Structure formats: C-alpha cells, structure tokens
Amino acid sequence: MSSEQNRAIMDIYLNDVLGNRNYERIPEIAGADMVDHTQPGSKGPAALDAHARGFCANTPDVKIDVIQIIADEHSVAGIWHWNGTTQQPSAVSAKGSPVYPHVVCSIFKIKEGKIQDYQVFVDAVDVFTQLAQ
Numbered sequence: 001m002s003s004e005q006n007r008a009i010m011d012i013y014l015n016d017v018l019g020n021r022n023y024e025r026i027p028e029i030a031g032a033d034m035v036d037h038t039q040p041g042s043k044g045p046a047a048l049d050a051h052a053r054g055f056c057a058n059t060p061d062v063k064i065d066v067i068q069i070i071a072d073e074h075s076v077a078g079i080w081h082w083n084g085t086t087q088q089p090s091a092v093s094a095k096g097s098p099v100y101p102h103v104v105c106s107i108f109k110i111k112e113g114k115i116q117d118y119q120v121f122v123d124a125v126d127v128f129t130q131l132a133q
Contacts (some may be wrong), residue, residue, distance in 0.1 A: 006076040010069050013106065013115075014078050017052050019064040026052065031114035038120055040057045048118065059084035067103075078106045091131075099130040 009029050016022040027045045036047040056062055062084035070077045081103050085105075089098030101122035111119040 001073055001109055003071040003076075005071055005113065006071040006073070007069050009110060009113075009115065010071065010076045010078040010106070010108060011066075013052075013108075014064055014069075014080055018062065018082075020054060021056055023049055024072060029115055031111065031116045034115050034118065035046050036118045038118075048115070051118075058088055059086045060132055061085055072112075075107065075109050077108075080104055081104070091127075093131045093133055095133065097104070097130065097133045099127060101127050101130075 012025055012029055016025050026049050030045040030048045032044045034044050034047060036051050038043070038051050039047040042050060059082070062082050065081045065083075067079040067081060069079075083102065086098075086100060090101055091099040093099055103123035103126050105121040105123075107119045107121070108115045
C-alpha cells in the first residue's frame with residue numbers, strides 16, 4: 001500500500017469511526033486477524049469495533065482533533081487529541097484525582113489494505129502531570 005492509502009485508513013478511523021461514530025466502516029479497514037492490543041482475546045473487526053465503541057460510550061460527546069498523520073507503505077501513526085465528558089476516568093491519581101490521557105498516538109501496521117496490528121500510546125507528560133494532582 002502507498003503511504004497515502006495508509007494515511008486514508010487512519011483518517012477513516014479517527015474522523016469517521018471515532019469522530020462521527022460510523023462503526024460500519026470498521027470492516028473496511030480492519031483485517032480478519034487484526035490484533036488490537038487494547039482488546040486481549042479478541043481479533044479482527046470485532047476487536048476494533050469493541051475498542052471504538054467502548055471509547056465513544058465512555059465519552060459520548062467526544063470531539064477528535066487530528067494533530068498529525070505520519071505514514072509509510074507499511075504503517076501509519078495518527079497523533080490526536082480528544083475532548084469530552086467521560087463517564088469513567090482512565091486512572092485515578094494517588095490523591096484521588098481522575099486521569100484522562102487526552103493526547104493519543106494510534107499506530108497501525110497495514111498489510112493488503114487492512115489494519116493488521118493496532119497499538120495505542122498516550123502522552124506521558126500529560127498523564128504524569130495529572131497523576132501529580
């Protein structure tokens with residue numbers, strides 16, 4: 001796949017799937033054996049669907065702001081920021097304050113036009129700052 005095609009896959013995920021809740025597009029971008037590292041024990045489009053729906057259900061009014069998409073012919077990284085009112089925090093600090101990692105990097109490994117592997121990373125400074133509160 002070209003870098004532009006891989007960039008388009010990330011755009012679909014961030015803007016259509018998460019941003020517009022168009023979950024029906026997931027089979028279009030997720031490989032049958034895709035591994036989503038946030039969904040142990042589940043593979044393929046079902047894993048990505050559970051991930052996306054869970055995130056959006058926890059933040060029903062989520063707004064996605066794509067900061068940057070970086071792609072080559074085998075992978076793509078989407079750096080994005082989200083805002084919204086969450087139902088449950090991602091973690092709680094030692095002082096009891098909720099922690100919400102708002103800056104995220106989604107990394108897809110792509111093969112034959114479909115996501116084969118998905119890993120998520122959050123901004124450590126964002127999280128550590130919140131943990132200190």
